[in-house]
Amino acid sequence: MSLNLEALQALAVSHHAGVWTVTLNRPEARNAMSLAMVTELRLVLAEAEATVGARALVLRGAGGHFCAGGDIKDMALARQQAAAAEPGDDPMAAINAKFGELCVAYAATGLATIAVVEGTVMGGGFGLACVADVCLAGGSAQFRLPETSLGVVPAQIGPFLVERIGYAEAKRLAVTGGRLDARAALALRLVHEVHDEPAALNAALARVLHDILQCAPGAVAATKALLAKARFHAPHTLVQEAAEVFSRAVLSDEGVEGTLAFVQKRKPKWAPP
Numbered sequence: 098m099s100l101n102l103e104a105l106q107a108l109a110v111s112h113h114a115g116v117w118t119v120t121l122n123r124p125e126a127r128n129a130m131s132l133a134m135v136t137e138l139r140l141v142l143a144e145a146e147a148t149v150g151a152r153a154l155v156l157r158g159a160g161g162h163f164c165a166g167g168d169i170k171d172m173a174l175a176r177q178q179a180a181a182a183e184p185g186d187d188p189m190a191a192i193n194a195k196f197g198e199l200c201v202a203y204a205a206t207g208l209a210t211i212a213v214v215e216g217t218v219m220g221g222g223f224g225l226a227c228v229a230d231v232c233l234a235g236g237s238a239q240f241r242l243p244e245t246s247l248g249v250v251p252a253q254i255g256p257f258l259v260e261r262i263g264y265a266e267a268k269r270l271a272v273t274g275g276r277l278d279a280r281a282a283l284a285l286r287l288v289h290e291v292h293d294e295p296a297a298l299n300a301a302l303a304r305v306l307h308d309i310l311q312c313a314p315g316a317v318a319a320t321k322a323l324l325a326k327a328r329f330h331a332p333h334t335l336v337q338e339a340a341e342v343f344s345r346a347v348l349s350d351e352g353v354e355g356t357l358a359f360v361q362k363r364k365p366k367w368a369p370p
Contacts, residue, residue: 100144107134109159110141115152115369116306117145117208121222124160130221131168132192135199142202150369153209153309155302156225158216161237166220167196196221197253204228204257205325207318207370209309213302214238214288224254226287227261230321233301236293238279246274260328262287313351314370 102110109120119141121128128134145151158164171192203210203225212229214222219241226232226240242258244251251258251271258267262285269275279291292298309317323342327335346352350368358365 100140102141102144105137105141107131108137108141112145112148112151115150115310117141117151117154119154119156121156121158121164124158124162126168127162127165127217128158128160128222129165129168130196132171132195134168135195135221138199139202142206142208145208146206151208152314152370153211153306154206155306156210156212156229158214158222160216162216163212163214163218163238164220164222164225165217166222166241166243193252196224200224200228200253200257207314207321209317211302211305211309213298215298217241219243220251220254223251224257227254227257231305232288233298233305234279234282234288234291235295235298236279236291238282238288238291240275240277240282240287242270242275244274245271311364313355313365313367315349315351316346316355318370319346 105122107121107123109122111118119138121130121134123129123131123134142154145154172189209231210229211231211233212226213233213235214226215235215237216239218226218238220243223240223242242251242254244254255267255271258270261267266285270277277285277287279288282288283291290301292301319342323335323339326338347356354367355365
């Protein structure tokens with residue numbers, strides 16, 4: 098049974114021509130990430146992945162902010178539950194793990210993912226910005242990693258932050274309760290482009306989506322999977338696997354269409370994934 102997008106409480110979702118636009122939609126709370134939002138983000142991703150023709154997923158925030166981090170009300174409730182929990186139960190860890198599983202799911206998807214961030218980008222929002230394949234920032238974007246200044250730990254965000262900007266810079270930001278404006282984030286390659294005007298930011302998104310849609314969907318998914326594996330393996334250990342991935346791609350319908358289109362000097366016509 099397909100997901101009823103109109104019934105979502107924490108997100109606004111639309112899709113057209115293979116592009117799913119997912120807007121964090123709690124502007125009154127600067128789109129703080131509630132448990133309901135985490136659940137809905139997982140459900141929407143699964144729905145997009147199961148939809149024939151889906152190619153890319155765009156994450157945005159409503160009301161001029163991307164995401165102000167975890168919802169304090171949910172954390173307060175988990176703290177109360179933890180105080181009354183049976184030995185061995187850990188409600189706080191369970192909530193934190195749900196967000197980590199969300200990040201892993203978005204990192205692992207074969208769909209291309211783009212985060213468009215403006216205003217506040219904290220906590221879970223910071224994590225989603227790191228997970229996205231492409232991150233475009235408005236000039237208003239303000240990144241915060243405040244966990245250590247609040248006596249807590251950027252537990253689920255940490256691994257993705259290290260992956261995006263490297264160990265040394267991630268450690269610096271974590272131990273200083275890091276603050277970055279959009280230009281500083283660009284210098285660290287936390288984001289890939291900065292555009293001060295909303296029209297320019299939307300134009301950049303349209304350009305990136307156009308480029309993505311020129312690429313074969315199966316090849317994009319296979320490339321993402323191979324690059325993810327390459328982070329943890331020496332190149333010589335992947336030679337045979339990479340060769341097999343390449344062979345499957347060349348012999349696939351996409352490979353045949355892509356090479357034929359090149360020879361015929363026309364744009365390829367990609368079938369739905």
